[in-house]
Amino acid sequence: xxxxxxxxxxxxxxxxxxxxxxxxxxxxxxxxxxxxxxxxxxxxxxxxxxxxxxxxxxxxxxxxxxxxxxxxxxxxxxxxxxxxxxxxxxxxxxxxxxxxxxxxxxxxxxxxxxxxxxxxxxxxxxxxxxxxxxxxxxxxxxxxxxxxxxxxxxxxxxxxxxxxxxxxxxxxxxxxxxxxxxxxxxxxxxxxxxxxxxxxxxxxxxxxxxxxxxxxxxxxxxxxxxxxxxxxxxxxxxxxxxxxxxxxxxxxxxxxxxxxxxxxxxxxxxxxx
Amino acid sequence: xxxxxxxxxxxxxxxxxxxxxxxxxxxxxxxxxxxxxxxxxxxxxxxxxxxxxxxxxxxxxxxxxxxxxxxxxxxxxxxxxxxxxxxxxxxxxxxxxxxxxxxxxxxxxxxxxxxxxxxxxxxxxxxxxxxxxxxxxxxxxxxxxxxxxxxxxxxxxxxxxxxxxxxxxxxxxxxxxxxxxxxxxxxxxxxxxxxxxxxxxxxxxxxxxxxxxxxxxxxxxxxxxxxxxxxxxxxxxxxxxxxxxxxxxxxxxxxxxxxxxxxxxxxxxxxxxxxxxxxxxxxxxxxxxxxxxxxxxxxxxxxxxxxxxxxxxxxxxxx
Numbered sequence: 001x002x003x004x005x006x007x008x009x010x011x012x013x014x015x016x017x018x019x020x021x022x023x024x025x026x027x028x029x030x031x032x033x034x035x036x037x038x039x040x041x042x043x044x045x046x047x048x049x050x051x052x053x054x055x056x057x058x059x060x061x062x063x064x065x066x067x068x069x070x071x072x073x074x075x076x077x078x079x080x081x082x083x084x085x086x087x088x089x090x091x092x093x094x095x096x097x098x099x100x101x102x103x104x105x106x107x108x109x110x111x112x113x114x115x116x117x118x119x120x121x122x123x124x125x126x127x128x129x130x131x132x133x134x135x136x137x138x139x140x141x142x143x144x145x146x147x148x149x150x151x152x153x154x155x156x157x158x159x160x161x162x163x164x165x166x167x168x169x170x171x172x173x174x175x176x177x178x179x180x181x182x183x184x185x186x187x188x189x190x191x192x193x194x195x196x197x198x199x200x201x202x203x204x205x206x207x208x209x210x211x212x213x214x215x216x217x218x219x220x221x222x223x224x225x226x227x228x229x230x231x232x233x234x235x236x237x238x239x240x241x242x243x244x245x246x247x248x249x250x251x252x253x254x255x256x257x258x259x260x261x262x263x264x265x266x267x268x269x270x271x272x273x
Numbered sequence: 274x275x276x277x278x279x280x281x282x283x284x285x286x287x288x289x290x291x292x293x294x295x296x297x298x299x300x301x302x303x304x305x306x307x308x309x310x311x312x313x314x315x316x317x318x319x320x321x322x323x324x325x326x327x328x329x330x331x332x333x334x335x336x337x338x339x340x341x342x343x344x345x346x347x348x349x350x351x352x353x354x355x356x357x358x359x360x361x362x363x364x365x366x367x368x369x370x371x372x373x374x375x376x377x378x379x380x381x382x383x384x385x386x387x388x389x390x391x392x393x394x395x396x397x398x399x400x401x402x403x404x405x406x407x408x409x410x411x412x413x414x415x416x417x418x419x420x421x422x423x424x425x426x427x428x429x430x431x432x433x434x435x436x437x438x439x440x441x442x443x444x445x446x447x448x449x450x451x452x453x454x455x456x457x458x459x460x461x462x463x464x465x466x467x468x469x470x471x472x473x474x475x476x477x478x479x480x481x482x483x484x485x486x487x488x489x490x491x492x493x494x495x496x497x498x499x500x501x502x503x504x505x506x507x508x509x510x511x512x513x514x515x516x517x518x519x520x521x522x523x524x525x526x527x528x529x530x531x532x533x534x535x536x537x538x539x540x541x542x543x544x545x546x547x548x549x550x551x552x553x554x555x556x557x558x559x560x561x562x563x564x565x566x567x568x569x570x571x572x573x574x575x576x577x578x579x580x581x582x583x584x585x586x587x588x589x590x591x592x
Contacts, residue, residue: 057349105377111347113376116367122337123372126344126352133305133326133350140344153368156337163332 001045003212010040010212011272013075014241015265016088020071022261024092026100030251032072034176034209034236035143039064039076041215042141051081054108060138061111061127065120066145066174067101068253074098074107082109118151120144121171125157128169128229139221143172147179150188155200161229162201169229170219171202174209176238180252197231209234242267283446287385289421290442291316293428294353298324304432305329305345307354309338314444315355315385335360339368339380346378351432357391358384358400358441366406373437374410381431382407387417387441388477388528389566396560400441405533407439408506414459415505417441417535419480420450423503426457434459443478443528445566450480450501460507468496471588472516474539475526476502478566479575483526486580497584508538510546517547521591524552524584526575528566531555550590552583 013036021027039062043049047060064073071091078085090096097106101115112123124142131138144154161169173193177184184191194204203225207214217223218232238252239245242264256264298304298320305327308315312330321328329345331338335356342354354361361384362369373380384403391398407415416438418424424442431438450465465480466487475483480501487497498520500512516523523543525536536553543551554575561569570576574583 061347103375112343112378113371116371118336119340119368119371122340122368123344123347125337126341126346127348128344129329129341130345130348130350134348153336153340156331156334157340160331160334160337160341164329 003216006040006044006212008272009044009079010037011268013040013072013079015268016075017071018256018261018264018268020088020091022256023089025255026092026253027071027255028068028253030178030238030245031066031069031145031174031176033240033242033245034238035066035069035174036072037210037212037215038143038172038174038234039072041212041219043076043080045216046219047141048138049080049109051109054082058136058138061124061140063111063114063120063124063140063142064102065114065117065142066148067114070100070102073102073110077107077109080109083107117145117148118153121154121157124169125161125164125166128161128166129164131168132164132166139168139170141170141172143174145179146173146175146177146184146191146193147187149173149190149193158197158200158202165227166229167224167226171229171231173231173233174236175233176236178238178247178249178252182249193231193233201228202231203228204231204233206233206235209236210240241271281448283448284421285444285446286418286421286424286442287316287444289424290383290428291320293425295320295323297429297432298327301351301432303349304351304353307331307338307342307345307352309333309335309356309360311356311385314357317355335364336368339365340372342380343372343376343378346380351379351381353381353383355383355385357398358387358403359398362400362403362406362439369407369413370410374412377412378437379435380437382437382439384439384441386444388443389561389569390444392561392564392566392569395563399561401529401556403439403441404505404527404529404535408533408538412437414438414507415441416503417477417505418503419476419501420447422449422451422453422455423457426455427503430457430459441477445478447478447481450484457503460504460509462509462512463501464498465501466497466499468498469520470495470497471522471524471584472498472500472520473524473526473580473584474500474502474516474535476505476535477528479526479528482570482575482577482580485577486584489577489581490584495585495588502535505535505538508542510542513539513542514547517543517549522550522587524580524587525554526580527555528570529555531557550587552587554580554583
């Protein structure tokens with residue numbers, strides 16, 4: 001798909017996300033803004049998935065390990081046709097299947113339940129290994145947060161991914177430099193990621209995680225290094241697209257008031273004009 | 274005086290596990306084994322020789338091991354995830370909760386050397402909390418087979434079962450207790466001996482001790498019912514209620530802390546449906562000292578003679 005078309009979709013997803021957070025009175029809007037371009041490129045350009053056959057054995061898999069940004073995934077799935085668009089308005093409602101973290105049993109298109117951090121990459125390693133056992137060509141993608149990389153389970157999986165030569169596995173680190181309570185640099189500064197992943201035997205590429213052309217290029221099958229799993233360090237901004245949220249640690253799960261909501265929507269509207 | 278354990282040929286149930294797994298894997302190419310550097314202790318060497326691609330050793334990394342199992346299941350595989358029970362369950366408990374139980378994935382968790390099997394290695398290596406930990410999770414049956422025949426039956430069942438499960442295997446030798454050809458039915462106890470004076474409920478390596486205790490009681494004119502309760506969750510409520518009503522007292526024996534395990538599960542049914550005097554034998558909420566599994570079980574009041582004495586004391590409490 002043309003990068004400009006993808007930008008338009010991503011912007012639509014951002015606006016729907018901000019509205020849903022505003023209406024639900026909760027959500028993880030900052031991280032959703034940083035991950036939206038990545039999810040849009042995956043679902044509308046890179047991945048082979050079919051909403052009519054969500055469990056097709058040959059489908060590509062996406063694991064959203066930073067599961068607290070479920071809302072962005074739900075909206076992407078609704079734009080793609082896995083769930084109805086009007087269902088987004090039920091986000092976080094009593095008995096809604098769209099809870100704050102994704103559930104594969106309830107929501108078609110979700111591959112594994114996430115929420116606790118550091119779970120997605122090990123599961124993705126298992127998926128990629130299953131494809132290798134079957135000599136199947138489907139690919140596995142996993143998105144983690146950068147703060148999430150502090151979880152040791154990720155490094156267990158990084159070792160395994162390299163040892164098993166999983167070149168059908170792509171880890172995308174949403175490197176927005178902020179975690180829940182503070183900046184990554186002020187918490188347990190695991191950055192820079194590239195030399196660490198390279199030392200573990202991964203092929204690493206650093207990109208601007210809001211540059212749609214760069215994202216699509218990095219995700220393409222042509223950008224795979226045979227025999228090595230791939231890590232894309234996506235440099236992003238938490239709260240991207242909204243001036244007062246961008247790169248501001250306060251907006252991990254803060255809810256905009258009416259004035260902030262109007263400003264956020266106006267800025268996002270302006271961005272696609 | 275303790276009954277001797279050398280009266281019958283003893284079997285290491287791990288052999289039944291791997292022999293059965295290899296048979297199943299020969300027929301079903303989707304069966305894979307995942308382990309954490311435990312090829313030897315899980316007895317997966319033969320599996321690895323026969324199916325080298327399908328033995329997935331993730332190294333010493335239990336959280337990743339369970340996540341990998343969940344991912345393999347997503348990709349259509351039937352993973353048997355094998356590790357020493359204390360580390361499989363304790364170290365990867367959240368992975369078991371989120372990636373297996375909550376995600377409803379088809380992962381077979383096989384905790385080997387459970388209970389006091391690593392008695393001499395100390396409490397870090399005792400797995401006497403695993404019933405409680407896993408029993409608290411939805412969607413994951415908790416099963417502790419009593420002998421090699423039941424172990425093989427449970428492995429066959431697990432391969433067919435659509436969903437996760439936790440199988441708790443020892444490495445301590447036990448004689449054959451169940452008949453050849455025994456079929457495992459989830460949530461169904463086996464009555465190994467009938468009686469009306471009380472019911473002894475046990476599983477895993479304790480079933481053998483319960484049977485020996487019942488034989489001692491018989492010599493004293495006391496007819497004890499013995500239920501082998503391999504399935505801790507779901508538990509056989511009908512058999513427990515019938516035992517309460519027909520025998521009036523229930524004694525449980527387990528290689529586990531008495532908090533949250535088999536005895537607790539039985540007590541929950543008894544107190545809800547048919548209150549009768551009960552006694553739970555197990556590890557009484559302490560870290561055990563050093564010793565072999567059998568020695569430690571003796572120390573915690575589960576030598577056959579001690580079980581018989583507990584039974585007699587319990588019978589005296591019947592109204």
